[in-house]
Amino acid sequence: MADRDSMHDDGYAQEQAIANNLERYLRDSLAAVDPPVAVGCRVDSENPEKRIKCQVDVDRNSLKQVETLLGSELSIISQLDQAVEGAIKVEAIVPAIVKQATDIGNQVFQLEVNTIDLPPTPEDAKVLPMPSTKVADPNFGKSRFEIEHVIVLIHGIRDIGAWQSNVSEHLVEAGTVVEQIRYGKYLASRFLCPIDLSGAAVQRVLKELQSLRHEYPNARMSLIAHSFGTYVTLKVLEKDKNIELWKIVFCGSVANDRHDWSELKRRVGDGDRATKQFILNDCGTGDVWPVIGAAFGWHYGMAGATGFSEGFVTNRFHKAKGGVRGGHGLYFDPDFVREHWRPFLINDEAPAIGDGIQGEHLPWLVKLMYESWARFICKLLALVVWLLLFATVGLSLFFLGKAIFQLF
Numbered sequence: 001m002a003d004r005d006s007m008h009d010d011g012y013a014q015e016q017a018i019a020n021n022l023e024r025y026l027r028d029s030l031a032a033v034d035p036p037v038a039v040g041c042r043v044d045s046e047n048p049e050k051r052i053k054c055q056v057d058v059d060r061n062s063l064k065q066v067e068t069l070l071g072s073e074l075s076i077i078s079q080l081d082q083a084v085e086g087a088i089k090v091e092a093i094v095p096a097i098v099k100q101a102t103d104i105g106n107q108v109f110q111l112e113v114n115t116i117d118l119p120p121t122p123e124d125a126k127v128l129p130m131p132s133t134k135v136a137d138p139n140f141g142k143s144r145f146e147i148e149h150v151i152v153l154i155h156g157i158r159d160i161g162a163w164q165s166n167v168s169e170h171l172v173e174a175g176t177v178v179e180q181i182r183y184g185k186y187l188a189s190r191f192l193c194p195i196d197l198s199g200a201a202v203q204r205v206l207k208e209l210q211s212l213r214h215e216y217p218n219a220r221m222s223l224i225a226h227s228f229g230t231y232v233t234l235k236v237l238e239k240d241k242n243i244e245l246w247k248i249v250f251c252g253s254v255a256n257d258r259h260d261w262s263e264l265k266r267r268v269g270d271g272d273r274a275t276k277q278f279i280l281n282d283c284g285t286g287d288v289w290p291v292i293g294a295a296f297g298w299h300y301g302m303a304g305a306t307g308f309s310e311g312f313v314t315n316r317f318h319k320a321k322g323g324v325r326g327g328h329g330l331y332f333d334p335d336f337v338r339e340h341w342r343p344f345l346i347n348d349e350a351p352a353i354g355d356g357i358q359g360e361h362l363p364w365l366v367k368l369m370y371e372s373w374a375r376f377i378c379k380l381l382a383l384v385v386w387l388l389l390f391a392t393v394g395l396s397l398f399f400l401g402k403a404i405f406q407l408f
Contacts, residue, residue: 012043012045015043015052016042016043018052018094019041019042019043019052019054019109020041022041022052022054022094022095022109023039023040023041023054025095026039026041026054026056026070027039029069029070029073030056030058030066030069030070032065032069033058033062033065033066033069034062035059035062037056037057037058037059037062037066038056038057038058039054039055039056040054040055041053041054041055041109042054051108051109051110052094052109052110053109053110053111053112054109054110054111054112055111055112055113055114056111056112056113056114057113057114057115057116058113058114058115058116059115059116059117060115060116060117063088063113063115066113067088067113070111070113073095074092074093074095074111075092075093075095076090076091076092077090077091077092077093077108078090078091080110087112087113087114087115088111088112088113089110089111089112089113090110090111091108091109091110091111092108092109092111093107093108094107094108094109137172138172138173138174139172139174139175139176139177142174142175144215144216144217145217145218146175146218147175147176147177147216147218147219148175148176148218148219148220149175149176149177149219149220149221149222149246149346150176150177150178150179150212150216150219150220150221150222151171151176151177151178151179151221151222151223151224151345152178152179152180152181152208152209152212152221152222152223152224153167153168153178153179153180153181153223153224153225154181154205154223154224154225154226154229154230154232154233155182155183155226155227155229156226156227156228156229156230156252156254157185157191157227157228163226163329163332164180164182165180166332166334166337167224167332167337167341168180170334170337170338170341170342171337171341171342171345171346173346176346177216177219179212181204181205181208181209183200183201183204183205183232184201184204191228191293191297191300192293192296192297192298192382193298193386194298194382194383194386196298196299198228198231198232198235198299201228201232202232202235202236202239205229205232205233205236206236206239206240209221209236209240209243210240210243213243220246221243221244221245221246222245222246222247222248222249222345223245223247223248223249224249224251224341224345225248225249225250225251225253226250226251226252226331227251227252227253227254227289227290227304227328228254230250230251230252230253230254230255230303230304231253231254231255231299231300233248233250234255234259234264237264237267241267243267244267244268245267245268245278246268246269246270246278247268247269247278247279247280247344247345248268248278248279248280249280249282249341249344249345250279250280250281250282250303250304251281251282251283251304251331252282252283252284252287252289252290252304252328252329252331253281253283253290253301253303253304254289254290254293254294254297254300254301254302254303254304255300255301255303255304255308256300256301256303257294257301257302257303257306257307257308257309258301258308258309258310259301259303259308259310260310261275261279261308261310261312261313262310262312264312265312275312275313276311276312276313276314277314277350279312279313279314280313280314280316280344280351281303281304281307281308281313281314281315281316282316282318282331282340282354283303283304283305283306283307283315283316283317283318283326283354283358284304284305284317284318284320284325284326284327284328284330284331284356285317285318285319285325285326285356285357285358285359285360285361285362286324286325286326286327286360286361286362287304287305287326287327287328287330287362288305288328288362288363288366289304289328290302290303290304290305290306291305291362291366291367291369291370292366292369294369294375295369295374295375295378295379296378296379296381296382297382298379302370304328305358305359305362306358306359306370307358314351316340316351316352316353316354317354317356317357317358317360318330318331318336318340318354318355318356319355319356319361321333321335323355324361325361326356326361339352340352
């Protein structure tokens with residue numbers, strides 16, 4: 001009798017161990033279900049075969065998901081009668097993974113899935129809208145005389161400043177406003193024309209800067225300019241000697257890399273610290289456009305690739321995220337604005353050092369355009385193209401006029 005009881009106890013213990021492992025297995029298999037399910041497995045001691053029974057309680061709305069997951073994890077051999085509508089009752093094979101190699105217990109277990117209506121959580125009861133990523137204007141209601149700092153954004157060619165709004169929201173704060181100046185889309189054909197066609201853009205930016213100075217009489221003014229906007233900015237500052245700026249940030253600049261800052265330095269900064277603490281020139285390690293603009297254009301330089309040669313400017317060279325080539329628009333990433341521009345412009349902190357080296361990701365053919373003779377050849381080629389274009393347009397107009405004259 002004792003031996004028979006001992007065998008009975010050993011068999012029960014073995015089945016209970018399998019039941020415990022099976023419970024953990026089911027719980028892990030259904031971990032992705034939300035709201036979480038309740039899982040329990042036990043040995044039916046009243047059953048002579050000591051059959052393992054498992055029960056899963058699941059929210060009514062997750063029943064289909066649970067059924068799919070169980071179907072992919074278990075080998076179901078039979079469907080048992082369902083006592084309750086919406087419940088699942090099956091016989092399935094005990095997965096080999098939950099059994100030890102020496103286990104010789106039952107190979108089949110019963111699984112019952114019941115649906116329940118869970119009470120709503122506070123989050124479910126009231127679903128709030130996702131918070132906006134846009135920054136509410138912290139200066140709303142302030143007098144224009146209370147504004148202490150104005151940051152002006154000026155875009156480049158072939159765009160209408162789509163990046164300006166993204167940059168603005170990471171710079172604006174109480175007492176600091178960000179204003180966008182747009183002069184319209186400036187086509188690459190105008191940019192590369194032998195005749196300087198920047199006059200309209202320069203006048204527009206000049207007028208806007210003068211208006212902003214009038215609008216915020218007590219504020220310091222800083223400026224961020226990109227690409228062709230840097231060329232326009234320097235033209236504006238040459239035209240109006242009364243414009244004074246707190247800080248300047250150039251990025252992707254096509255300004256002359258040998259620009260003379262000696263006159264302008266008296267109008268930038270606080271008059272005490274070195275001028276280079278107030279002027280930043282950010283360059284991409286693989287930005288080809290300033291070099292191409294300098295090679296094929298007639299009025300521009302490659303300061304956005306090589307940096308300015310004057311000692312009045314802090315030049316920085318940047319890679320893009322992941323250490324890859326820093327292109328013409330890498331500066332407008334929110335992380336870049338927060339890390340490199342906000343501390344400099346808002347907190348008056350020393351500029352962080354760039355993580356790149358001048359021109360390290362430029363193709364060799366583009367680097368060849370550093371040489372003055374290579375740029376001379378490029379300009380000759382560009383001149384030939386323009387002459388052919390003008391000749392074609394001229395001849396077309398001549399023959400069109402002649403045909404119209406013959407009609408009358």
